[in-house]
Amino acid sequence: MELLNAVLIVTKCENAEQLKNLSTERKRKLADSLEERVPSGLASIEEWNELLMLFMDAPPETENKTAKRKLLSYLRGEEYKEKNIPPSKSKWWQLRK
Numbered sequence: 001m002e003l004l005n006a007v008l009i010v011t012k013c014e015n016a017e018q019l020k021n022l023s024t025e026r027k028r029k030l031a032d033s034l035e036e037r038v039p040s041g042l043a044s045i046e047e048w049n050e051l052l053m054l055f056m057d058a059p060p061e062t063e064n065k066t067a068k069r070k071l072l073s074y075l076r077g078e079e080y081k082e083k084n085i086p087p088s089k090s091k092w093w094q095l096r097k
Helices: 002-011 024-037 045-056 064-075 092-096
Strands: none
Touching: 002 024, 002 045, 024 064, 045 064
């Protein structure tokens, strides 16, 4: 797939297996490159999911933007947080009285 080939070129890896052994710094650089140069819609959901599976062994996503955000979070060593989940009400269990 084209996105995987682009990632291999950017990281100077010869094959997909080498991507699993990237240093933290190289993962961050890859994340910056993907964020800057590859709009979510430019690659198919299958291509984003291929990278998610390769790097994270993660289940497939259904939306390009979600898959890209999840991948970028992983590459940067950040915890992925979904943006559309409403904040939970603090101490909601006390409101049930």
